[in-house]
């Protein structure tokens with residue numbers, strides 16, 4: 001019987017991984033760990049596995065897990081402070097970075113492959129397309145916490161610690177399961193909801209900032225490939241591989257929802273704001289066989305249908 005542990009499994013991406021594993025491996029034992037700080041139980045409707053409420057920062061919690069479970073095939077680590085506007089540096093580093101050491105220890109004990117969520121935030125405002133080994137100048141403590149977590153993993157592997165690990169630097173993920181994230185949900189979701197409720201879409205001036213938007217199905221593809229290619233380790237960008245603007249999103253939504261909203265532009269209140277992100281996905285294509293299937297038009301259409309908006 002295969003055994004999987006998912007940290008942050010009540011969150012957007014973690015819950016989708018839990019449900020996809022359940023679908024692909026119906027006989028597997030699947031354990032979700034979450035402290036429900038930004039996650040929500042409703043993301044796990046339909047989940048038949050086990051759930052343990054706990055805090056990944058807590059060493060005693062990991063000792064408990066290690067004493068209760070003898071093995072896992074893989075640990076999908078997604079728990080994190082995900083609100084990138086949080087400025088409390090100590091808190092961010094404690095959750096997103098320090099916890100990595102407990103997780104590595106546990107993976108070594110269980111001989112489990114670690115498949116974890118890093119972020120495109122590690123690249124800050126450096127030149128796009130972003131490549132895994134350059135431009136590592138995060139602009140906020142969230143991106144910094146993820147970069148140091150990546151370094152901890154790379155150092156562990158370079159010291160020949162018997163660890164297999166894949167880190168995914170997600171770009172802007174959108175799709176089912178993010179509805180409970182409030183203001184940190186994707187702009188695609190927020191704009192769709194504004195327009196559905198009859199409000200004008202609102203964007204920072206002038207909507208031409210570009211992002212690499214990646215649909216949850218492609219993110220799941222990457223995770224399942226990392227599991228299938230069990231011997232492959234490394235850190236990889238996960239995006240669609242093409243930057244698109246916020247104005248593009250509004251145009252696509254208008255077309256799909258048969259509306260004709262004009263955008264209301266307003267000043268960006270943030271001192272730091274990424275203006276252009278685009279993933280270079282050469283490495284993940286070569287090493288994991290990742291092939292994104294959902295461009296922005298296809299992804300938004302699939303998403304709106306799942307949300308029953310169209």
Ligand SMILES: NC(=O)c1ccc[n+]([C@@H]2O[C@H](COP(=O)([O-])OP(=O)(O)OC[C@H]3O[C@@H](n4cnc5c(N)ncnc54)[C@H](O)[C@@H]3O)[C@@H](O)[C@H]2O)c1
Pocket residue numbers: 007008009010011012013014033034035036037038039040054055056057077078079080081082095117118119120121169170171172173174181
């Ligand atoms: N969604 C994106 O666009 C995106 C982009 C880049 C990186 N990521 C990364 O992907 C991962 C998942 O993000 P998401 O969008 O699903 O966010 P999310 O906020 O929905 O999920 C994070 C989950 O972690 C849990 N959590 C937080 N602190 C915890 C703790 N101390 N102990 C146990 N559980 C804890 C939360 O309750 C939540 O369920 C995160 O690591 C995030 O940094 C996401």
